[in-house]
Amino acid sequence: MVAIFENRVDAGRRLGEAVRALLGEVDAADGAVVLGLPRGGVPVARQVADVVGAPLDVLAVRKLGGPRHPEFAIGAIGEGGVRLVDDDAVRHMRLGGGELERVEAAARIELARLLARYRGGRPALDLAGRRAIIVDDGVATGASATVACRAARLLGAGEVVLAVPIAPYGWEQKLAGEADAFVALATPRDFWAVGRWYVDFDQTTADEVISALDR
The missing domain is CATH 3.40.50.2020 (Rossmann fold)
Structure with missing residues (x-):
């Protein structure tokens, strides 16, 4: 192609x-x-x-990756607290609620870090x-x-x-x-x-x- x-x-x-x-x-x-x-x-x-x-x-x-298989997407998060979780993927990976919460918490920390780096202290439009x-x-x-x-x-x-x-x-x-x-x-x-x-x-x-x- x-x-x-x-x-x-x-x-x-x-x-x-x-x-x-x-x-x-x-x-x-x-x-x-x-x-x-x-x-x-x-x-x-x-x-x-x-x-x-x-x-x-x-x-x-930011993609939410499985705790044991980070490359496997189980959802995604965005600014403003937006989240999208693939329930079928969560069931397939047999994730408990606590595991999903930890994955999301870590992803939100990284999301905030990246935004601070990209914007260099400037406020969002x-x-x-x-x-x-x-x-x-x-x-x-x-x-x-x-x-x-x-x-x-x-x-x-x-x-x-x-x-x-x-x-x-x-x-x-x-x-x-x-x-x-x-x-x-x-x-x-x-x-x-x-x-x-x-x-x-x-x-x-x-x-x-x-x-x-x-x-």
Whole structure:
């Protein structure tokens, strides 16, 4: 399969144009805030924010991994106390309530640490009544996107737009109700993984996230 995007910067520029076309050139930045999901979504969001002409902030979401198998996702958490737990995964791993609480507590400590590092002491942008344009480098399962949309609403966003360069076919139906509008540049049926659609999909570093937010 031929890659569609050269890298996250290329994907972000093209996604920004699509977001601006959807919302209208004049209206796109009206009361809007672009929110990048770290780490890989932030470089994409930087480009979207530049094209749309809106401020950029980070919206952190953290996976909840099983205590004995951290790579196995049992849910996710986000800012504002938002949480999403996969009950089937919890039962499959035979986790007790105490174990789940400990996993979530550790994840929230790490979430707070990352936000402090990324924002460098700056307060989060106020989302009250504003249009939140949530950006990631792609959607796979949709768990992180779901938590991010719910977090933005909990933080007061009046409208939520979920924008990604690549997503699996039918993603809007799977995430129906989580966002008010969806933007994806491509939705292949043979999706498989986000990274296969990029020529360069190297891991984004924390320093790159900070640089994109500081610009």
